[in-house]
Amino acid sequence: MGTLNGKVALVTGAAAGIGRSSARLFAREGAQVVVADIDADGGAETVRLISDAGGEASFVRADVSSRDDVADMVRAAVDKYGALDCAHNNAGIAGGGYPLAEFHDEDWDRAIGIMLTGVYQCMKHEIPVMLERGGGAIVNTASGAGLIGFPGQAAYVASKHGVIGLTKVAALDYGARGIRVNAVCPGTVRTPMVDTAVSNDPALAAHLVSLHPIGRIGKPDEVAEAVVWLCTDASSFVLGAALPVDGGYVLP
Ligand SMILES: NC(=O)c1ccc[n+]([C@@H]2O[C@H](COP(=O)([O-])OP(=O)(O)OC[C@H]3O[C@@H](n4cnc5c(N)ncnc54)[C@H](O)[C@@H]3O)[C@@H](O)[C@H]2O)c1
Numbered sequence: 628m629g630t631l632n633g634k635v636a637l638v639t640g641a642a643a644g645i646g647r648s649s650a651r652l653f654a655r656e657g658a659q660v661v662v663a664d665i666d667a668d669g670g671a672e673t674v675r676l677i678s679d680a681g682g683e684a685s686f687v688r689a690d691v692s693s694r695d696d697v698a699d700m701v702r703a704a705v706d707k708y709g710a711l712d713c714a715h716n717n718a719g720i721a722g723g724g725y726p727l728a729e730f731h732d733e734d735w736d737r738a739i740g741i742m743l744t745g746v747y748q749c750m751k752h753e754i755p756v757m758l759e760r761g762g763g764a765i766v767n768t769a770s771g772a773g774l775i776g777f778p779g780q781a782a783y784v785a786s787k788h789g790v791i792g793l794t795k796v797a798a799l800d801y802g803a804r805g806i807r808v809n810a811v812c813p814g815t816v817r818t819p820m821v822d823t824a825v826s827n828d829p830a831l832a833a834h835l836v837s838l839h840p841i842g843r844i845g846k847p848d849e850v851a852e853a854v855v856w857l858c859t860d861a862s863s864f865v866l867g868a869a870l871p872v873d874g875g876y877v878l879p
Pocket residue numbers: 639640641642643644645646663664665666669689690691692717718719720741742768769770771812813814815816817818819820821
């Protein structure tokens with residue numbers, strides 16, 4: 628018996644990385660899973676992995692920086708499975724790499740559109756549907772970059788700090804009405820996003836490891852386990868938290 632039997636879970640950015648892992652773990656726990664992403668091929672692969680493991684999932688193509696896509700995505704989840712109980716707002720991109728005064732405005736707009744406004748729009752559409760069912764749980768993917776700064780990463784750091792702020796506001800607005808909203812703050816996790824950066828740079832890979840007191844970088848499932856826990860009754864008194872899942876990255 629899974630901890631989320633009979634529940635419906637929506638994951639954005641579920642075609643790869645952390646989102647794919649959380650989609651798979653939601654399904655392992657018995658939830659019916661809506662796999663949302665701009666990447667239809669990767670999304671189909673996530674659905675296949677879940678189906679092959681005996682779970683239930685379906686793909687919805689959605690760009691979280693589009694209000695219409697987000698509205699359609701939530702509607703599609705309810706049309707398909709009749710409700711929405713859990714949401715992992717996770718889609719994100721890497722970028723930046725130049726000092727603030729040289730930051731490209733188009734990179735700023737894209738990052739904020741996906742990782743801050745996207746999370747806001749997702750919660751805006753998810754919450755009313757959850758209220759209809761009497762409650763739910765939302766987990767937003769922030770980052771260690773939501774807790775500390777990084778040079779050259781104005782948009783990423785601002786969006787992730789903003790996600791933690793939004794998480795706290797949503798938790799205060801809806802905690803007493805049965806919706807628990809929390810955030811996870813991953814350290815460096817071995818996903819396609821990180822693989823792209825380190826694949827030709829062993830020095831960068833070693834540097835990233837050195838930043839984590841636990842002595843290694845993380846695996847997507849290690850973040851996904853925290854996400855799923857935050858959506859189960861096992862975390863019933865956890866509200867508005869920004870939970871580091873980072874091998875001690877933000878400790879020093
Ligand atoms: N990997 C890390 O080290 C790390 C660390 C901290 C935080 N995070 C955060 O975790 C989340 C997932 O990152 P990941 O490492 O799994 O990345 P990833 O690149 O492996 O996966 C991100 C997914 O998001 C999707 N996506 C991108 N833009 C989208 C959009 N506009 N609409 C819908 N889907 C979109 C991509 O297609 C992809 O499937 C991101 O929010 C990221 O900022 C990652």
